[in-house]
Amino acid sequence: xxxxxxxxxxxxxxxxxxxxxxxxxxxxxxxxxxxxxxxxxxxxxxxxxxxxxxxxxxxxxxxxxxxxxxxxxxxxxxxxxxxxxxxxxxxxxxxxxxxxxxxxxxxxxxxxxxxxxxxxxxxxxxxxxxxxxxxxxxxxxxxxxxxxxxxxxxxxxxxxxxxxxxxxxxxxxxxxxxxxxxxxxxxxxxxxxxxxxxxxxxxxx
Amino acid sequence: xxxxxxxxxxxxxxxxxxxxxxxxxxxxxxxxxxxxxxxxxxxxxxxxxxxxxxxxxxxxxxxxxxxxxxxxxxxxxxxxxxxxxxxxxxxxxxxxxxxxxxxxxxxxxxxxxxxxxxxxxxxxxxxxxxxxxxxxxxxxxxxxxxxxxxxxxxxxxxxxxxxxxxxxxxxxxxxxxxxxxxxxxxxxxxxxxxxxxxxxxxxxxxxxxxxxxxxxxxxxxxxxxxxxxxxxxxxxxxxxxxxxxxxxxxxxxxxxxxxxxxxxxxxxxxxxxxxxxxxxxxxxxxxxxxxxxxxxxxxxxxxxxxxxxxxxxxxxxxxxxxxxxxxxxxxxxxxxxxxxxxxxxxxxxxxxxxxxxxxxxxxxxxxxxxxxxxxxxxxxxxxxxxxxxxxxxxxxxxxxxxxxxxxxxxxxxxxxxxxxxxxxxxxxxxxxxxxxxxxxxxxxxxxxxxxxxxxxxxxxxxxxxxxxxxxxxxxxxxxxxxxxxxxxxxxxxxxxxxxxxxxxxxxxxxxxxxxxxxxxxxxxxxxxxxxxxxxxxxxxxxxxxxxxxxxxxxxxxxxxxxxxxxxxxxxxxxxxxxxxxxxxxxxxxxxxxxxxxxxxxxxxxxxxxxxxxxxxxxxxxxxxxxxxxxxxxxxxxxxxxxxxxxxxxxxxxxxxxxxxxxxxxxxxxxxxxxxxxxxxxxxxxxxxxxxxxxxxxxxxxxxxxxxxxxxxxxxxxxxxxxxxxxxxxxxxxxxxxxxxxxxxxxxxxxxxxxxxxxxxxxxxxxxxxxxxxxxxxxxxxxxxxxxxxxxxx
Ligand code: SF4
Ligand code: SF4
Ligand code: SF4
Numbered sequence: 002x003x004x005x006x007x008x009x010x011x012x013x014x015x016x017x018x019x020x021x022x023x024x025x026x027x028x029x030x031x032x033x034x035x036x037x038x039x040x041x042x043x044x045x046x047x048x049x050x051x052x053x054x055x056x057x058x059x060x061x062x063x064x065x066x067x068x069x070x071x072x073x074x075x076x077x078x079x080x081x082x083x084x085x086x087x088x089x090x091x092x093x094x095x096x097x098x099x100x101x102x103x104x105x106x107x108x109x110x111x112x113x114x115x116x117x118x119x120x121x122x123x124x125x126x127x128x129x130x131x132x133x134x135x136x137x138x139x140x141x142x143x144x145x146x147x148x149x150x151x152x153x154x155x156x157x158x159x160x161x162x163x164x165x166x167x168x169x170x171x172x173x174x175x176x177x178x179x180x181x182x183x184x185x186x187x188x189x190x191x192x193x194x195x196x197x198x199x200x201x202x203x204x205x206x
Numbered sequence: 207x208x209x210x211x212x213x214x215x216x217x218x219x220x221x222x223x224x225x226x227x228x229x230x231x232x233x234x235x236x237x238x239x240x241x242x243x244x245x246x247x248x249x250x251x252x253x254x255x256x257x258x259x260x261x262x263x264x265x266x267x268x269x270x271x272x273x274x275x276x277x278x279x280x281x282x283x284x285x286x287x288x289x290x291x292x293x294x295x296x297x298x299x300x301x302x303x304x305x306x307x308x309x310x311x312x313x314x315x316x317x318x319x320x321x322x323x324x325x326x327x328x329x330x331x332x333x334x335x336x337x338x339x340x341x342x343x344x345x346x347x348x349x350x351x352x353x354x355x356x357x358x359x360x361x362x363x364x365x366x367x368x369x370x371x372x373x374x375x376x377x378x379x380x381x382x383x384x385x386x387x388x389x390x391x392x393x394x395x396x397x398x399x400x401x402x403x404x405x406x407x408x409x410x411x412x413x414x415x416x417x418x419x420x421x422x423x424x425x426x427x428x429x430x431x432x433x434x435x436x437x438x439x440x441x442x443x444x445x446x447x448x449x450x451x452x453x454x455x456x457x458x459x460x461x462x463x464x465x466x467x468x469x470x471x472x473x474x475x476x477x478x479x480x481x482x483x484x485x486x487x488x489x490x491x492x493x494x495x496x497x498x499x500x501x502x503x504x505x506x507x508x509x510x511x512x513x514x515x516x517x518x519x520x521x522x523x524x525x526x527x528x529x530x531x532x533x534x535x536x537x538x539x540x541x542x543x544x545x546x547x548x549x550x551x552x553x554x555x556x557x558x559x560x561x562x563x564x565x566x567x568x569x570x571x572x573x574x575x576x577x578x579x580x581x582x583x584x585x586x587x588x589x590x591x592x593x594x595x596x597x598x599x600x601x602x603x604x605x606x607x608x609x610x611x612x613x614x615x616x617x618x619x620x621x622x623x624x625x626x627x628x629x630x631x632x633x634x635x636x637x638x639x640x641x642x643x644x645x646x647x648x649x650x651x652x653x654x655x656x657x658x659x660x661x662x663x664x665x666x667x668x669x670x671x672x673x674x675x676x677x678x679x680x681x682x683x684x685x686x687x688x689x690x691x692x693x694x695x696x697x698x699x700x701x702x703x704x705x706x707x708x709x710x711x712x713x714x715x716x717x718x719x720x721x722x723x724x725x726x727x728x729x730x731x732x733x734x735x736x737x738x739x740x741x742x743x744x745x746x747x748x749x750x751x752x753x754x755x756x757x758x759x760x761x762x763x764x765x766x767x768x769x770x771x772x773x774x775x776x777x778x779x780x781x782x783x784x785x786x787x788x789x790x791x792x793x794x795x796x797x798x799x800x801x802x803x804x805x806x807x808x809x810x811x812x813x814x815x816x817x818x819x820x821x822x823x824x825x826x827x828x829x830x831x832x833x834x835x836x837x838x839x840x841x842x843x844x845x846x847x848x849x850x851x852x853x854x855x856x857x858x859x860x861x862x863x864x865x866x867x868x869x870x871x872x873x874x875x876x877x878x879x880x881x882x883x884x885x886x887x888x889x890x891x892x893x894x895x896x897x898x899x900x901x902x903x904x905x906x907x908x909x910x911x912x913x914x915x916x917x918x919x920x921x922x923x924x925x926x927x928x929x930x931x932x933x934x935x936x937x938x939x940x941x942x943x944x945x946x947x948x949x950x951x952x953x954x955x956x957x958x959x960x961x962x963x964x965x966x967x968x969x970x971x972x973x974x975x976x977x978x979x980x981x982x983x984x985x986x987x988x989x990x991x992x993x994x995x996x997x998x999x
Contacts, residue, residue: 014451014473016438016447016469016470016472016473017469017472018306018307018438018469018888019307019888019904019905020304020305020306020307020310022307022904023307023310023311023900023901023904024290024291024307024310026311026900027288027289027310027311027313027900028288028290030288033899033900033903034903036903044943044944044945046944047944048912048913048914048944048947048948051554053548053549053552054548054552054553054554055479055552055914055947055948056554057479057944057947059467059477059944059945061467061472061945062472063472141290144290144291144293144304145291145304145305145310146304147304147305147306147444147445147447147448148447148448148451149296149448149451201941201943201945204906204924205903205904205905205906
């Protein structure tokens, strides 16, 4: 099997603090509007009037997501110039010299990982901090997480250790791209479909 | 495999496909690329051109959050390139001290285009924000002259070094406190905006501040119940959530009681929403259930406490005044039943009964109370009730328990400070400083003035000089901004205000002289992990001061020179390092592995303890030999100091529920039906960081409102809304969210007040809506007790 680096995300301990997001932005000098690692807040449940009081079954969980360096990334297929490419270790990268800023990858990626950099007229996205990886260091977001919720490694090894979950709401159907991510779900994440969940922080992501 | 199928099924039917996922960013899109985040074009260019070798400078983030986190600054050719955090080995015994998003964004703060660049002198009316550039010489001379004049005309009692918490160590308020104290002193402030009721009540009820178990003990708790404690968002200690994670993994159940599903509550096992300001009623009902079912720890109460029941009241106190009497309704004919509490708290009677049993029967259990619950009308009762509950369950002084306090551990590192004794003994409660401007000469013991000499009835002078050094509590963080503005705008009242700042904050705009201060990346300082007592940081200087900025210490030393106090001020030391060396000299006694040079090179020293610290464990082991320094020597469930205050309505001697002056039971509710509070926002440390682009993007300021209240007012998520009461008005977008209970609003505190031409705040600063009303006993802030109405703007 080809080598495929992947993220591990322990959603059950994530607080939604966004240290990962901001560490990534600082490390990669991202201006406002470009967020390579986003943290989604998901809410469900309801308030129910019970006599004098309000009952509730509200639940909230977070989902920290970057580019998933998918095994079958659609971005790779739609890129007309070959700028979007996969390294030997599975990391999906943009070759800025080849990128013409056509934004097909942005349109195609179901995770909206590639984001347009207006200043440069090129696409941009999480590069798995390959410069750190190559030096034997963890990616900036992984090293940042105060809850130690993020990790990375070989996809098959992470799957063997943590299971196969890669589709927490609101992630798309994983069969579209085969994302290289392994998630330990939040206890309430399983409730997702049942109660009608929604994204609580649209303006933040 | 099973999990995967389960989740796939779970998300079916919620219209989840690629397109709906794309809606995520509908609001942002490609067009949302705004200005580059805080870096000036020249800075960017410099970065790009940088070719020199990268150096890494270790320091610590040190603003007024509960954390202190290791920051490694990567510098190239004198320009900060990026930040990383702790890179020491990450072990359970000595976990990495990882920074939060605020610390991680510090580059944008240092290089912010709005940095103050040179000294400024006010030219318009105070508060109008009109300034002109002056030289450092003129600025220093002006401040020194004003100090001399006001001291000559009034006296040192007319000075305050105002409450300011934006910087630490060799920076911030400590530097000007030293200056004023060498110059003859200043009126003291006791208590704080943060924890006035804790600071006032703990010595009176437990005889000490240091009452909590250290966080490495939390894994020994079976149940952790948090009343309004939100260490995740305010950051109550670096790694506190990580310790909680370990407690949870070791089997502890974590329950958070809070009107809002805070980020801590989100993460906990259970969230119990409660009406703001009613925790004391809930605790009374928990006590009622425990007493009725015989679940309380009578033996502990008999041995270690005073005044739980009539049999254990102090001598001379009539029966009927014990906590048990209060709970059973002996005096007011109102037993504090779960039914009674349900109507007040909004917590169902069933949940109250269940919580009482859980708390009484799960041993050991830890009760934690945040500080927000005591920044309310009757904050003293909140503090007292939590301690009472911890005592009733016998969880004080043992591993896995807690004394019900706000998290002050009994670990302590002996480190020095710039402090010198203040020759003035008079003190006011911090929150009453605006009062002391207007009517200081009428304020006496009844207003909380301490240190009055024999025969002295009141303060001798109103406040005439304010030194505001690294603080935003002149305007932004104090109650009732519109009233405060009026007081400060009148320069016949306070005659001179000097501020050290990095930005033109709302408070800076009320200064006569503004002195541009360096950030902690442009100077050398030291800080500690505060009450955690385990970490000290050497804050190495990263870059040269930008523009004409100077470190706070240098600024005060220059003023001291003008006043002929320079030598005393500098104390024979030439560098900041000399000071830090002196401050840390005692650490070797606590930890023989401490070595100054290593400390400086690493920027951090962690003291590793071989066992957890257990608050009040000595008292628990031998209550006679280690009697508390309270009047009874015991835990004062009946507080003799409160009794002596002789105000049974507002300062009852046992922890009693009192409806708030602005609450659902007050008459004002007809006009202003919604309670509003302002929690510590994770995008800011109080007001610090409010202007940071990455953080504004990460967590934009919003009013949080329940859909029930929004629907009733025709308000939709994202709408601009008007929040108002008799004190002021705010217009800001709303986040309609289920994460707050109906009837309650939350406007995160700390946004920089930004009035439009009609005086309506457009930033979302809650203090436009809060009051100057102090709590009755501690005279602390009640800034979370407010009623308002909201409508679509
Ligand atoms: S840093 Fe960790 S805990 Fe915080 S949001 Fe990211 S993944 Fe979650
Ligand atoms: S791996 Fe690097 S680029 Fe990708 S999200 Fe994490 S920090 Fe950002
Ligand atoms: S703001 Fe507080 S928690 Fe965040 S990095 Fe700084 S010190 Fe740490």
